[in-house]
Amino acid sequence: MRSLLPVLTVLAVIVGIWYLAVAPMNVRVALDQAERAGAEVMPEGSVPRRAVSVWRLMAQNSEHVGLGYALERPRLPTPAQVGGELWRTTGEMIQKGRPFSKRGLIYHGWITLQSTLWGFLLGTSLGIAGAVAIVYSRTADLSLMPWAIISQTIPIVALAPMIIVLTSQVGVESRGVPKAIISAYLCFFPVLVGMVKGLRAPQPSELDLLRTYNASGLQSFLMLRLPASVPYLFTSLKVGIAAALVGTIVGELPTGAISGLGARILIGDQFGTPLAIWSALFAAAVLAGTLVSLLDVTQRVTLRRMGMQA
């Protein structure tokens, strides 16, 4: 736990900057609200105030700046507000005995998690299969790799609606399938690249050794290439699952979906409820962090069992 102190320090700095930023970000909204409540505000009226910088507004109306920390619809909510909203939509739901209520983030997180895991599974399988093909076939190496790279240069936001339209054209009704495909699309690439490197990790002399035993291709794959690629695989899996989550959330944005963290972000935007956006954002971050940590633990355990120190 040597890393705890640096991590907490960085966290404290981020939270500190965040709190400082809340005042200038929210001052205009705070002054509008104070004016409506009948307080003296310099200058009067929200339209003339637009011409004045936030710093001058803060200096001239210092007594109202504090209001910016307790707005119902702030431009930038405080960490405490986001934390409170997160609690209301998760922990409090559990306390009320309705953990899977559609108004809570557990339900939406679960929807996103499902698609993420399906996409991760699909993307990882495709990535590994592609890597095996590339390592064993020169034709695949020359033909597959450029396309894999090109595929990642197309913005996923542009591609996502097409994938949704096309899957519904072929009669797929479930909303989960296109999301999983989009998520797999982002996830397969790091796995492919990592596995190609991993499967090619054995030295020529290690391959020669197996040749002197007259080992079959399958034997040298299972006994040398595959185990040699394990450290590379886990590194790519960690990148891959984060990419899969981003893919799912992006897949939820343009689909008119009503459930999932991506949908919460979009709906929060359309209805002007920034707290909903921020809490969904943090829920996604927590989800990603948990998934990556789980893979990290699996990596450590696996490598220790294999005698390779992580």
Add this chain to the structure above:
Amino acid sequence: MSVISAQDLDLTFQTNDGPVHALKGVSLDIEKGDFVSFIGPSGCGKTTFLRCMADLEQPTGGSITVNGTTPEAARRARAYGYVFQAAGLYPWRTIGRNISLPLEIMGFSKSDQAERVARVLELVELAGFEKKFPWQLSGGMQQRASIARALAFDADILLMDEPFGALDEIVRDHLNEQLLQLWGRTGKTIAFVTHSIPEAVYLSTKIVVMSPRPGRITDVIESTLPRERPLDMRESPEFLEIAHRVRDGLRAGHAYD
């Protein structure tokens, strides 16, 4: 009949800078039970020659037989064990499982595997290290484990490519002594590539001196030393005389260009 027999062997690599003659007109017979060392400067083709015996390189001319058949047939029949310069143990396998790797590939039964692993570990004085991972062993111990791996499936021929090249002098002396004892006990035919004159003289019944550009044999020295060789034999006049002849051969074949 010779165990390994090469006649007029040629091997030319085509490179971007033109052809490289790794071997040219190499002829040699290795008899059963011989300990043959190949010595010469870098690029003289000694490793390439060994790799031809192992069917890891394809000669471009001449002929070579191993156990009376082609090197490929000998490789498929698992006629030789090959020890590389680097121990090349798999880091994810214990010492015991590294040694059983060839046995697994060749389909030995589980009980046979365990029995053979125990026996060759004893042979290279690594008994008790079966459950250790390679990183827990010193370089010399790792190289001994890799020799045990080459011995595990009882091939009659042992091909060794500078197996002790990366080890320090003291460890090397010790391993040389052990290797001689092992050779005496098992009666294997050993082809051994080295850079070191004392090592070549101390170990071999036959020393093959090679020289580069093109890679060829310049001298074959039959050792007059007895089979029993304590380490201090290396100070005997007989030993020094052979070493002298090897050095002369190396000097004569070395074009200082």
